[in-house]
Amino acid sequence: DELIEDDDTPVRWFRTNLLKTNTESLMREFKHLRKVNTIEEITEPGVIYYDEYIPNLFGIHPKEKLTSTDAYNKGRLIIQDRASCFPAQILNPIPGKDKVIDACAAPGNKTTHLASILNNSKRSIVAFEKDNKRINTIKMMVEKAGGLDCITIHHADFLTTRQKDFPEITGMLVDPSCSGSGIFGRAFDEQEEMDKEEAKEKLADRLLSLSNFQFTIVKHALSFPNVRKVIYSTCSIHNKENEEVVRMLLEDVQVRSQGWRVSKREDVLPTWPRRGKSEVFEGYENKEELADGCVRALPKVDGGIGFFAVSFERDLPQDKDNN
Numbered sequence: 001d002e003l004i005e006d007d008d009t010p011v012r013w014f015r016t017n018l019l020k021t022n023t024e025s026l027m028r029e030f031k032h033l034r035k036v037n038t039i040e041e042i043t044e045p046g047v048i049y050y051d052e053y054i055p056n057l058f059g060i061h062p063k064e065k066l067t068s069t070d071a072y073n074k075g076r077l078i079i080q081d082r083a084s085c086f087p088a089q090i091l092n093p094i095p096g097k098d099k100v101i102d103a104c105a106a107p108g109n110k111t112t113h114l115a116s117i118l119n120n121s122k123r124s125i126v127a128f129e130k131d132n133k134r135i136n137t138i139k140m141m142v143e144k145a146g147g148l149d150c151i152t153i154h155h156a157d158f159l160t161t162r163q164k165d166f167p168e169i170t171g172m173l174v175d176p177s178c179s180g181s182g183i184f185g186r187a188f189d190e191q192e193e194m195d196k197e198e199a200k201e202k203l204a205d206r207l208l209s210l211s212n213f214q215f216t217i218v219k220h221a222l223s224f225p226n227v228r229k230v231i232y233s234t235c236s237i238h239n240k241e242n243e244e245v246v247r248m249l250l251e252d253v254q255v256r257s258q259g260w261r262v263s264k265r266e267d268v269l270p271t272w273p274r275r276g277k278s279e280v281f282e283g284y285e286n287k288e289e290l291a292d293g294c295v296r297a298l299p300k301v302d303g304g305i306g307f308f309a310v311s312f313e314r315d316l317p318q319d320k321d322n323n
């Protein structure tokens, strides 16, 4: 559902599926396109932009034919919004070393992006999806991407998983259900509704229950014994689902006792300019640093969907022994 097909999209993004090809070969199929240096220059078909934040990601004009190309149909490229590529890039697992869980996986954009980064390492990703319909979507996507050896798919509620069953897992992506307010159209509809007092209350109720669910599922991810890094993301523009969830987690007794902290900007796409909202961390001495650890994208003006991502990290005693 992050595959944006409406004409409103300022840029259509796609990435090389490293499970099937490499960028050099893929770009031979796009050599008719002229390279431009900024997304502002994507004003018409015929040009291509090589993204500066996400390796192997490209921007083209939305009117450019993409879904009819052989590369798309055979899965050599995957259409994925730029900001939606942030979580796997921030987690940046190491092939042959890391094993990761994607807790909320369908349709599988981020799961297959992880597989690309992990160099298709055998059984290095476990993906959970609880929805009866969406489980089929992710199965199809993983197969099309050529990721069946790398990705194990479980049709299950991640919240029912037991920590002791996954001692090998070192990192996690948690991209749970959210309001979707960063996706065009939806944000706009909401704005119109906001005029009515009743609608405002309804939205507040919805955001409250979503943020409680998001807190619960990230907290579960943070409770796995060998996990060093957990990325939480949403395609929401609301503080309630973003920095406020981070704040609730930082204030949770159990999360604190497990040694978790928000990763610093230097490890979270440091050159991406739009960061988290510091006012949500009011009262913290390091509130600017916490906000800087979060990345945000605004719908359209940042070249795609509205988005939020943050990284939690910790050191484990066994890591010190190795140093």
Ligand code: SAM
Pocket (backbone or CB within 6 Å): 002, 084, 103, 104, 105, 106, 107, 108, 109, 110, 111, 128, 129, 130, 131, 134, 156, 157, 158, 159, 175, 176, 177, 178, 217
């Ligand atoms: N990460 C996906 C991608 O990039 O393609 C998008 C994930 S979408 C925002 C959230 C997904 O999480 C939905 O498919 C939803 O059914 C699933 N989900 C929600 N709660 C879950 C749970 N407790 N366990 C497993 N999956 C869950």
